[in-house]
Amino acid sequence: MDRTGIADELNAWFSREARPLPWRDPEISPWAVLVSEFMLQQTQVERVLPRWVAWMERWPTPSALAADPPGEAVRAWDRLGYPRRALWLHQAAVEITERHGDQVPSDIDALLALTGVGPYTARAVATFAFGERHPVVDTNTRRVIARAVHGRAAAGMPAARDLDDMAELLPNTPAAAAVFNAAAMELGAIVCTARAPRCGVCPIAQLCEWRGSGYPENAPTKRPKQARFEGSDRQARGRVMAALRAAEGPVARAELLAAAVSDVGPGDSAQAERAVASLLSDGLVVVTGDALRLP
DNA sequence: ATCCAGGAAT
DNA sequence: ATTCCGGGAT
Secondary structure (H helix, E strand, O other): OOHHHHHHHHHHHHHHHOOOOHHHOOOOOHHHHHHHHHHHOOOOHHHHHHHHHHHHHHOOOHHHHHOOOHHHHHHHHOOOOOOHHHHHHHHHHHHHHHHOOOOOOOOHHHHHOOOOOOHHHHHHHHHHOOOOOOOOOOHHHHHHHHHHOOOOOOOOOOOHHHHHHHHHHOOOOHHHHHHHHHHHHHHHHHOOOOOOOOHHHOOOHHHOHHHHOOOOOOOOOOOOOOOOOOOOHHHHHHHHHHHHHHOOOOEEHHHHHHHOOOOOOOOOHHHHHHHHHHHHHHOOOEEEOOEEEOO
16 A cells, blocks of 8 residues: 555645635634534534634633533533533533643543543544544545545444554654545545545546446445434424523523424424423433523 | 435444 | 434534
8 A cells, every 4th residue: 555655645635625614724713623523523614603603702711611500501501502512611611720820631531520521522632632643534525545445435334443553554653644634534524525525536536446446336234324313302402492592591491392392393302202202311401490491 | 217525322 | 333412514
């Protein structure tokens, strides 16, 4: 495998074509990088941008966020989805304030110990905020490696092997390695996309095993299928959260149960109860008297 | 219908 | 190892 070829070509391409995202500014704080990584979990760049800007304006440090109630984080999260991330980010801010003197740690294990920080986010922060040399593997990078290196149409299930694959491609210097991690993600996000890869503009098309072998239909069949969103409990939860964000203060339980139900559909009272119960369990909703509010 | 800068709970 | 968790875009 042409290890240095892929890294050299992708890094050169990245220097020309990378989107000018604010969290890639070399002067940005580690906290700003951490916030971006939380928001970018399962959420595209375009949707994150405005919320990230507002968030950093309001909470420029971990301690600033920790000083506000978690419900304010949930409200500012707006419609980014997976609102537990907002709760987790607030909790991580508390932990950073209490355990690390208001400074985001650079150590992988210290990062992994933070609420809501997993294998991807820990390495992303250590690499992009602190310039350390680690393999950073997200869904884009897994697909790029699956195609370019393994000659497969798509990546399989996430595995520990993914980190080893990326580590083998990583340039030696920390600076070049950090750029390459970002470049592999960027390529997957805007060129080597899941549905319609734009191989005509790909900087490593000549090195790509999948292209070289004629685009075989060899995608792994293991991938779990996502449940439909329409009519789901997740949709009902989303409606409850939207009602709570829109309200100034507490909302009557009956009003929230009504909000959980579609405006037009017949309504599923059991599902509405389930939604509120699970939100209470997650800590996204708390009880005050006979009403409910954000934490 | 499928995908998305994932992580936690089980 | 599976399941759950939003919501927007294609």
